[in-house]
Amino acid sequence: MKFIYSLLLTVITLQVSAQNPEEKAIKATIDQFFNGMRMADSGMIAATISSTAVFQTIVPLKDGTVEVRSEAVADFLQSVGKPHKELYDEQIQYGAIHIDATLASVWTPYKFYLGKTFSHCGVNSFQLVKINNIWKIQYIIDTRRKDACVAGN
Incomplete structure (x- = not known):
């Protein structure tokens, strides 16, 4: 039984550590994007x-x-880069x-906080393109809601 447990643990460890290098690079790009938001560093995001x-968002209207x-990328960068009282903290999975x-293509459920206060949740859908051997965000569309946040977002 110990042998089976040890073998299973080894297989799981190897699978986790053998993550695709492209996935690591893609995640690094997306992580840098959100770290830039947290630090109000529009250059880091850009x-x-x-x-x-x-950049687009899906907005539910009152009539159902x-x-x-659409949001102009320049407007987003200017908004995020302005000094603001509360930390913009989008926590993704x-x-x-x-x-x-x-x-x-990357799917990231999220919860967004202004400082420590919950603002909204949803899902981001990213499309990235490898340009000059570097993964860049080409397209983001997201959902936003204040309730009905499910496991993972």
């Missing part, structure tokens, strides 16, 4: 984004329909990561 990136709103050559 370094993770392609020059033609698109939804609207997709990595879900599915799919990679094909120079394209990656």
Whole structure:
């Protein structure tokens, strides 16, 4: 029994440590994006984004329909880079990561806090492109809600 337990533990450890190097690089880009938000460092965030990136959010309307709103990347960078009283803390979990050559799709459930106060939750869907051997965020679309946060977000 000890042998089986030891073997199982070894297999699990090897699988965790053998994470795909591309996944590590993709996660590093996304982590830098959110660390830049926490530090109000728009330059740090800008370094993770392609020059033609698109940011969108899905907004539920009072009549039960939804609207997709676009945000100019420059406006986002300016807003996040301004001094603000509360820390912008988007706490993500990595879900599915799919990679094909120079394209990656990443699903990240999240909870967003202003300082220590919960603001909203949802899911980010990232599309990244490998440009000059560096993963850059090309597209982000997210959902946002104040309640019905499920496990993982």
